[in-house]
Amino acid sequence: MTSPMHHDGFCCAAHSGSDSMAAILETAETRARMQGARLTPVRRRTLEILLHAHGALGAYEVLEKLAAEGYGTQPPVAYRALNFLVEHGLAHRIRRLNAFTACAQPDHDHRAAFLICEKCNSVTEADADLLSRALDQAAQAAGFQLDRATIEAVGQCRACQDAPE
Amino acid sequence: MTSPMHHDGFCCAAHSGSDSMAAILETAETRARMQGARLTPVRRRTLEILLHAHGALGAYEVLEKLAAEGYGTQPPVAYRALNFLVEHGLAHRIRRLNAFTACAQPDHDHRAAFLICEKCNSVTEADADLLSRALDQAAQAAGFQLDRATIEAVGQCRACQDAPE
DNA sequence: ACTGACATGTTATATAATAACATCAAAGGC
DNA sequence: GCCTTTGATGTTATTATATAACATGTCAGT
Ligand SMILES: [Zn+2]
Ligand SMILES: [Zn+2]
Ligand SMILES: [Zn+2]
Ligand SMILES: [Zn+2]
16 A cells, blocks of 8 residues: 555545545546546546556556556556546646656646656646647747647746755 | 758758758857867767758667767667757757757757647747746746746648648 | 776666557447 | 447567666876
8 A cells, every 4th residue: 555544535635636536537437428438447447546646657657556456467558548548638648757647627628737846756737828828829930730739847846945955 | 861962961941040050060069168068979970960850860760870870889879979969958858759859049048849740740949938938937826946848849830731631 | 107087888677668469348230 | 139340458579768887998187
């Protein structure tokens, strides 16, 4: 057990945001349905694993957990579930980390930016609305037809700045 | 020979921008010096290879070329040269592509954004000043101390939009 | 010439991702 | 209810990307 002290599916403050984990899963279920897709057990469990994780998780970390619970033991099992979640807006891929994280606002389409702390490896999904607009402009200026974008910031989170040393 | 028709080190319009390749190499040389680093033969050649490439190049593609010219044949040779160039502002790493590209404005420090065409795989370095400011704001709002960022847009370049189908 | 710092090269290994195929389960037509 | 079609799950095997650890070589300063 990696996170010993949790109740109701939560383990820390970071996981007690506006949406509860149950609510997110509910949303996920609905959202997948609407897109004509099924949130099958592996997929759902993969999402839970991401939701429960502190930072982002690598595919092989996810695979380990899935395997330990009786799901498949080979890489494609994890990659397929993760790709499904990403494609359906339920998770994001963090390219700089070769890792995945559950989407914090799965209820609506959005372009996300990520704040990656170099000290504690936390990954925070930030509102990228302003950013997105600036990016649209930059793209337009270059005559580029923008489809989607990756925005990943690296630095130090508030907690780590406050922490001594 | 990959690019049969080139003169003066150039092979196409995309390579005939404001800075000539020779000028960029000159700048690179100077810039490295100023940072107390040496633009050695492998490093310089690696930069030339990137400058000469159309899209971004993977480390192993670069390695192939280096090896063919009598440099080392093993991955660290390419990775070291590429990392050197990135660390000294002479190249950028494109995470989405697991690839590298020569910096288009090596004469000054900047945060870059990249426009990646899904059709022709071209990679264009865009001005990210506006973007950078928006990102700073977003980070600040989250109490995040921003160090550096990756901004990569995916879509269709102008040429590919105009091209029929 | 000697020394210390850095550069280059190697072998070996770690890490991340996909291809190709067999089997199984759900959804829909009849 | 059966059959067919599609999609999901699992496997083995392979490919792709990146780094660790170490030996050798180069060069500037003394
Ligand atoms: Zn999200
Ligand atoms: Zn932190
Ligand atoms: Zn640049
Ligand atoms: Zn294009």
